[in-house]
Amino acid sequence: MALAAIDGMGRRLFAAPGRFLSVFVLAIAVILIAAPLVKIALVTISPQTIAAWGDVLTSRLSPNLFYKPLGNTLLIGASVAGGCVIIGGFLAWLVMMTDVPFRRTIAVLSTLPFMIPSFAAALAWSVLFRNERVGGQIGFLQGLGMEIPDWLAWGMVPSLIVLITHYYSLTFTVIAAALATVNADLVEAAQMTGASRRRVFFGIILPVTLPAVIAGGSLSFAGGVSNFAVPALLGLPVRMQTLSTRIYGMMEVGQTARGYVIALLLVLISAFFLWLGNRLITGRRSYATITGKGGRAKRFDLGGLRWPLCTLALTISVFATIVPVLVLTASSFAPSASALLSNWTLHYWLGESTPSIAQGLAGIAHNPDILSAIGITIGLGLIVAAAGSAVGLLISYSLVRAKRGFVPTAVSQLCFLPLFIPGIAFGAAYIALYGAPIGPFPALYGTFGLLVLAATAFLLPFAVQTGRAVIQQVSGDLEESARLTGAGFVRRLTAITIPLSARGLTAGALLVFVKIVRDLSLVVLLFTPTMPVLSVVAYRYASEGFAQFANAITVVILLISITVSLIANRLQAKSQPWLQA
Amino acid sequence: MNSQTLRDLSLALAVVALGPVTLPALAADLDSKSPDELLAAAKAEGQVVVYSFTSRIKKVEKAFEEAYPGIDLVGYDISSTEQIARLQAEHQAGVTNADVVYISDAPVVFDKLLGAGIIGPYVPPRVADRVPAAFKQPLLAQRLSTKVLMYNEEANPNGPPVSNLWELTTERWKGRVVMVDPLQRGDYLDLMTEIVLQSGAMAAAYEAQFGKPIALSSGIANAGEQFISDLFANDVILVGSTDDVNAAVGKLGQSNPPVGFTSYSDRRDNAEEGWALQLANTVEPAPGIVFPAVLGIAEGAQNPAAARLVIDFLMGDDSATGGAGFKPFYVPGDYATRTDIAPHPDAVPLPEFKAWRVNPQKTAEIRAEIADLVLTLQ
Structure with missing residues (x-):
């Protein structure tokens, strides 16, 4: 057989x-x-290293070695996915479906954050928000005399903010592409038969774009789960560990077997969630092509909300793209991040060793x-x-x-x-x-x-x-x-x-x-x-x-x-x- | 690529010029040579790679290249913990990047690097008779370094704000004790290990502080582990490098600065960096640890002669302060192992320095256990 x-x-x-x-x-x-991949799996089941599985999963070390980092990792994944779908989806809807001004500018700006490496955004965050908790230089805002609380300077909250601003451009791109395929005939038919805007949105647009929303969400989930730089720069100083930072820590101190075990588990977890996302989309596939593509849908009239929503979209984009770049550039000239705009020097670029x-x-x-x-x-x-x-x-x-x-x-x-x-x-x-x-x-x-x-x-x-x-x-x-x-x-x-x-x-x-x-x-x-x-x-x-x-x-x-x-x-x-x- | 080929070529020429000797014989031969005799071969090698656990290697690099023009010293500042992981991986891969290994973490180095044949010893014959036997075996110790409790002397003009280590576990110091994560830096793990090894002294100090014998929590085996556990429970701040500790503790103009475990010798940077670091030498039972910084030569080093020349240089010249090679280390808080280098006038003399001397063997025995303990506390 x-x-x-x-x-x-x-x-x-x-x-x-x-x-x-x-x-x-x-x-x-x-x-x-x-x-x-086969090799890493084989290494962890060799007689000398098989104990690492026990250490990671069922020993007194497990909570700190695996389960707490796992909790942080999943929290990051879920929050980043949620945040990215909301922000990316909002921007995509604005650009594709409404008559908001500066659509093109918003569209371009919305794709930019993904070009900025996530560690750049994390570094920019600490230039602005760093407080004196872990010593070293303080950030710009603390330097202005503001009291930056620990939760805003370090750990989960800043990690989430930075990761969401990094990955929302991914969901934006995916959802915008899906909205481009919304069949105008359907929308017009609905409008002619007297459906309200709300009805059109929940009855037509949302179902058609749902696969894209799920795809965008699961991509940003995977991105958040596997990101190393952001939790390492913003979380480690307050002992917030994720699976990525744990793997790095274990490898750097030579406990490679434990590192490999955690790496394998991380692969399984991200694979599971991406697979889940795929399943959900596959189940919904029937929505993708209902008829041939019609003309472009008429844009929603935002009325009095045109300018406020435009301002909101531009503000989000500016803070996710332009501000980090400016902050990093300024801080590469400033001897002290607390006085970001004073005593500029070219030493960090051109200086000889002093x-x-x-x-x-x-x-x-x-x-x-x-x-x-x-x-x-x-x-x-x-x-x-x-x-x-x-x-x-x-x-x-x-x-x-x-x-x-x-x-x-x-x-x-x-x-x-x-x-x-x-x-x-x-x-x-x-x-x-x-x-x-x-x-x-x-x-x-x-x-x-x-x-x-x-x-x-x-x-x-x-x-x-x-x-x-x-x-x-x-x-x-x-x-x-x-x-x-x-x-x-x-x-x-x-x-x-x-x-x-x-x-x-x-x-x-x-x-x-x-x-x-x-x-x-x-x-x-x-x-x-x-x-x-x-x-x-x-x-x-x-x-x-x-x-x-x-x-x-x-x-x-x-x-x-x-x-x-x-x-x-x-x-x-x-x-x-x-x-x- | 080109310079590499050139270097290989000139090395080959040098080997040919030295005559038909086998390589091990060559190494043994090199061990007995004076710096002058090493120089020609070292120049032919042209380059030497140093893995160093201290950023002061950049200063050594400059001084060395001035003393021996034509030999390029490439110095990498890599923490001891990372050096060990890298050297093991490189050895397993059959790659030898480093020539000289300058490293602390003696407990692990003796066991995992020297024991595994990844690095070997070298004692320059020029200074051999001026270094006590204990510092020549099993690897040459260049100096003694420290991880001790330091405080801000500007904010505390009347001396250390702490008189007993156990005070650090009380409400007054909650969130105000800074050190580097012991899982990231081996010398901090050695400090934690020594505290456990000194459990007797820690128990006595507890009684002196709180007026009652110590009661151990469940799962805690001794007074040392209890101290570490209490210290972490009191929100000890873990940072990434000793410079972060120094800045947090030492920065001028603070009204209520924290205290922290760092290198006594970092006091040398007080003026340059705007710090007011000072040693809390009177703290009971001891302010921390003294441990050797050791030198070795990578097995299969590509530049064996230049490597020996660097170690000779790092041991200092014949002047009373060790000259250019030792200058970066002739600072208060570092203690030369050479008997003829004068103690630094601004530091507590070694006999009065109360820190514990690390015993590499005993430390190596329980170090992994302590690492796991620290892991459960984070």
Whole structure:
């Protein structure tokens, strides 16, 4: 029975067209994604380390090691999802469905926060709100003489605010895209038969967009659950731990087995909630296409609320995007965050080492650690963008052309798996597998190669997504005719698919570049002093009390990240029809 | 890439020039060489990588490159805890990034690094006869460092505001004792461990403070653990680095500053940073711990000659204060292990310094247990 099944599978496997390609991409997916995860699981059940499961789950340490961090993590996930759906949904409704002024500006501003790394927003928060509880410099507001209570300076409340302002642009994008597909005929039909605005909203718009709301909510839930930087910078000083910060803490003090166990549990938890979100959407699918798409719906007349709502939307956007950037920039010039606008100096940017400032740390232009980190980070971004796009294109090509069968299904599932895996857990898995030599292959610990591999694998879902989108745009007929005239695979790819999809591919590659340049959670465990990357250098300076240096580096990351994102957006503009309205 | 190839090439040339010796023999040979004899090989290596648990490595870097132009000292400031995790991972990976390891956390270092063959000892022959035997075994100790209770002397001109460690567990000091998270920094875990090892003294101090014998809570085995548990229950503030402790405790102009456990030697930065840190040496039963800062050479170091030259340099020259190499450490609160370096005039002399001397072996035995205890308290 089993044999017959395998035999059947095997025959399909080898009979499929381009089977060499499918097996090749399967091998890539296994090496990049499946192997590290299997390895981390195997490590935790080896005889020396199996006790770690007990320590984490059922010992006197468990409450602090696992259950309290788990509680914080879930609270963060749920609150971030709720907050993001409310804010992102509100902005999307405003931009897509109403006659609010400055729609285009609001739309653009609403997509920006996601370009700002979450640790930048967290650093900006502490520049403003830091109080004297944990020593070091006090923040700007305390410097003005305001009394900042602990709950506003540290812990859960600021973490939630920062995370929501970071992830709401994600829900905005998803919900806005769904609202763009609301069928105007339905709305008009309802209006003609005398349905109230409220009725139209709850009877038509909400059901149609519900899948998007759930998708946006579960994406921001996953984002909140796996985020490392924000709870690490704002929570750790008051001993607020999440699963991510616990994994980092355990790995940093050499208790790797406990770290791996928590990492596995974190993967399972985020996977469960994303799966749940998917289930809910699948159940609702019948709403997605009721009839063909009609004309654009008439916009709701907000009446007297036009300007107040516009002001509200702009205020939210300004505080989520422009304020953090300005605050970080100012604080990279100010010797003291409590007097943010006085005594500006270029020392943190251009200064030579002086013993009296920050233990003799030199400014960015003269600091070899930072300079090499800039080079390594940009190099990493470029290589991962190129490698990711190439692998993504190859995989999606094989998926689109092969369509069904065991191998394509396995490849497709594997490639989207990293979406379910928090960066820090992924980093832990990579250390577990590639930290030691494998057969004839040397260990990759501390090498540039490890960073490239891990980052490429981590961003594969995005690369494959881009690849799929662009390949589906290229008509199969072109391929077919080329094949009939005798063009080989490589020639078809380079002469037809790539030239026709160059713009989409470039945009996708740029997004991968940005994602890796501003990533902290994946690289924070892979970091070694000899192979520094900017985000980790900034994080370490921040936690050692060298706030200005951390902020200056973050401004550099921001500049790179925002510039490249804007270029990518421009290239992709056509795929975001709601921006044209 | 290019300079790496060049370096490898020149190293190969140097090895060839030194004649047909096997590598272990070369290392043993290097151990007995004087700095002058090391210099040529060190220059051929051209670079040396130092993992250092103190940010003062940046000052050493500058001084070393002035003393030995042509040898690039690359110094990384990495906490001891992290160094241990990194060195173990690098060793497992078969990578050797570091040449010199300058580290505290002796209990773990002796066991997990020296014991596992990840680092090896080196005592420069030039100073060997001026360092007591206890500081040459099993690794060379460059100096003694501290984690002790410090207070703000501007706000407390009449001396320490605390006379007994147990006061820190009372209402008056709730939320006003600062230290680094012992799970993040090994020397703070060593401090916690020593408090447990000194449970007898802690029990006596309890009675002196509260006038009754100590009663242990359930699940608590001794007076030391009780103190740690009470300290955490009294909202001890945990921060990320000693500089955060220093700023919180020492910053000038505070009316009611906290106290905190930090390095006595950080008093050196009082003038530069605007602090008023001072040692609470009279606190009962002891203000904290004194522990060695040790030096070792990474097994398979890529720049073995330059590594030895750096260690020789860090041990100081023949002047009374140790010269340029020791200058960053010739500060009140750091105690040279070399018998011929004069004690710093502004510090409490070592014999009068009341802090406990850490016993690396005993500490290593219960350290993991104490780490778990701290974990349950957070």
